[in-house]
Amino acid sequence: MGNITLELSAYNKDELTALEHSLVQQYERFKQAGLKLDLTRGKPGADQLALSNALDGILGGDFKAGDGTDVRNYGGLDGLPETKAFAASVLGVKPEEILVGGNSSLMLMYQYVQFCHTMGAKGAGTAWQTEGTAKFICLVPGYDRHFTVCENLGIAMLTVPMTATGPDMEKVEALLRADPMIKGIWCVPKYSNPSGEVYSDETVQRMAALGNIAGRHFRIMWDNAYAVHDLDGHPPVLANLMDACRAQGTQDSLFITGSTSKITFAGAGISFAATSEDNLKHLKKWLSAVTIGPDKVNQLRHARFLKNSEDLQAHMRKHAALIKPKFDLVQQHLSSLDGKGMGTWTTPRGGYFASFDTLPGLAKTVVKLADEAGVKLTPAGATFPYGKDPEDKNIRIAPTFPALAEIDQAMQVFVTCVALASVQQRLAKL
Ligand SMILES: Cc1ncc(COP(=O)(O)O)c(C=O)c1O
Incomplete structure (x- = not known):
């Protein structure tokens, strides 16, 4: 990604070919690393579940409401x-x-x-x-x-x-x-x-x-x-x-x-x-x-x-402390795509997901590229009825379950796949 500093449309064919070459090299390095990462699971991490372990045994034999x-x-x-x-x-x-x-x-x-x-x-x-x-x-x-x-x-x-x-x-x-x-x-x-x-x-x-x-x-x-x-x-x-x-x-x-x-x-x-x-x-x-x-x-x-409600708020603050760094890390990686014209994304202030739109026609390609490099993404199209995204562009990102280090690696792969797919699509049109 380091080499791409401008909006995609600013590059001529030779420059794009050179960018493609370095992105392919980067991508191959990820492939050889034998990664096994997963950004599909919209569920709490084990550390979040542990926040409620006190539920077990809380009744202490008193079953009267x-x-x-x-x-x-x-x-x-x-x-x-x-x-x-x-x-x-x-x-x-x-x-x-x-x-x-x-x-x-x-x-x-x-x-x-x-x-x-x-x-x-x-x-x-x-x-x-x-x-x-x-x-x-x-x-x-x-x-x-x-x-x-x-x-x-x-x-x-x-x-x-x-x-x-x-x-x-x-x-x-x-x-x-x-x-x-x-x-x-x-x-x-x-x-x-x-x-x-x-x-x-x-x-x-x-x-x-x-x-x-x-x-x-x-x-x-x-x-x-x-x-x-x-x-x-x-x-x-x-x-x-x-x-x-x-x-x-x-x-x-x-x-x-x-x-x-x-x-x-x-x-x-x-x-x-x-x-x-x-x-x-x-x-x-x-x-x-x-x-x-x-x-x-x-x-x-x-x-x-x-x-x-005070208990609930205090409890939810503990969840936020665990998962906000994960959402922030996703944004940090996505920000490397800022101003490059290779997609748009949301910056949620809560919930469990972020959403990324590739350039039209590239979601399936990005998901496939990531999968081949060992990073599972939610299938392209899953966010549309019958699994059919007419513009083939939306990808759901679920950062709560993996560890921070896993998100860090997975997002590096993700942005590289987005960049590679976008450069190749642009080259094919020139
Ligand atoms: C929007 C939304 N509604 C409902 C659910 C599932 O809720 P429940 O576990 O209460 O069935 C989810 C789970 O991801 C969700 O994202």
């Missing part, structure tokens, strides 16, 4: 009062609007979309599938597992670009006006997966109005997975969509989710959903046919471990 419930027994379909209060404070809603689930918010999302699709959010006669093929708006780049939910349930997907302030709302509103079969939209409003953007206040206000543009059974799937996952001390504030919906009378259009997967244990946390009390009434009726109740023992463990 605040209201006297014996958490070892059946029941409590929507959660313990203390867990609902915790979830309500994380999601910014009232405890009466909360349902606490098992260890996965993705499962709550799947269940709710399936419920609306096949059973009906408001009971008999309201199922989306009775009207024809339901469609969802998917923001791109976005979270692959949201797209898989739709694919799995036979729900068609329409893409709308993400911008620095959230979804392109003009496009979202125009689609909804034109097509009553659009029944939902997936959103990760804070530290979006993968771009890390936070929706602006104006975007949140416009989201609240969607329930008045779309039909009665349209749902905003507001996946607030990174609600408290800030990296810096003065984090951006996401406006409260539930309050905005209440002001516009559209609270039925909103289904919020969150979990402690990246607060405590990713595989053994608690998940929660929030929606209008009327929606919740219908959902709970259906859920009572699915389960007698969730794991309240784990709920109580979490309530004892994170007793109040």
